[in-house]
Amino acid sequence: MLKNIIIDTDCGTDDALALLYALDSDKFKITGITTVFGNVTAKQAAFNVSYILRLTGKENIPLAIGQEKPINQPLRHSPPSIHGEYGLGTITSTYMSKTLRSITAVEFIIDTISKSKEKITFLSIGPLTNIGLALTLRPEIAENIEEIIIMGGAYLKNGNVTPAAEANIYSDAVAAEKIFSSPCQVTMVGLDVTTKVIMSKKYLETMSSHKKYGAFIKSLTSTFYNFLSENFNINGIFPHDLVAIFYAADKSLFKTINGRVYVNTQGLMLGQTYIDRRKKYIKGTEWDNRKHSKVCTEVNAEKLLDEFRKF
Ligand SMILES: [Ca+2]
Secondary structure: OOOEEEEEEEEOOHHHHHHHHHHHOOOEEEEEEOOOOOOOOOHHHHHHHHHHHHHHHOOOOHHHHHHHOOOOOOOOOOOOOHHHHOOEOEEEEOOOOOEEEEOHHHHHHHHHHHOOOOOOOEEOOOOOOHHHHHHHHHHHHHHEEEEEEOOOOOOOOOOOOOEEEHHHHOOHHHHHHHHOOOOOOOEEEEEHHHOOOOHHHHHHHHHHOOOOOHHHHHHHHHHHHHHHHHHHOEEEEEOOHHHHHHHEEEEEEEEEEEEEEEEEEOOOHOOOEEEEOOOOOOOOOOOOOOEEEEEEEOHHHHHHHHHHHEE
16 A cells, blocks of 8 residues: 555546545555646636545545646646536536645645655646645755656657647646756656556446446546547547556556656747656766656556456
């Protein structure tokens, strides 16, 4: 079981699948959930998380609302055609968990990490604004972070917002660059692996008969399915954030490479994750001090989907 984990989410469709699995399986003990702008506003994301906490009977987990805009670039929200008007497909959630804390997500993150007796794993499945600000305000918390796992970025694939950038990194490239240039161990679960996992129409139909969450999964995934099939001719959905949750639960399903990562913070390449693949090089540039990150390159999609079907 992975304990001492904070999940930071902009709770849309794939976040909801990830949270369902994280909350209902016995593989995680979650310390807190924080929200951020992205697929929806940070406040709406908190309503959505609350809905899932109630659905899974896990309303003992603290929740904190985070940043509503990026650190230093214009705000960009996903169009409602992707995740539905409120982020959860056709579901409207206006319920707020009683575990909502009165402090901001950034304060919650700093407070929790600095006071924790054991190191915290930070799982980011939205833009990286909250953890980026937390590390800027209190850089010393890096010492008490086990790993930052990010759903985001692209290595050999094009992005999904621009040719260069994946949505979470694009939404706050400055924050993402703060993470990759920090002393923390960072793992990137990007489009190279998340687009290898496809929940087909048939798979989603099977999940729609799930005894506990079937109706929820059906209402949740229909909008995203329609968006991908109408615009990209894909007969299924990419459960991006769920793939990152699986990385946290079972690293044996993945292959990774090591390399320094730089996030481009301006121009047409805004949000590009550039990875240094060199084994040998001459030292003497600004890259030298950058810590190696892990970048996922392969995933056992069949096993991942089988596991999720069984939960
Ligand atoms: Ca997300």
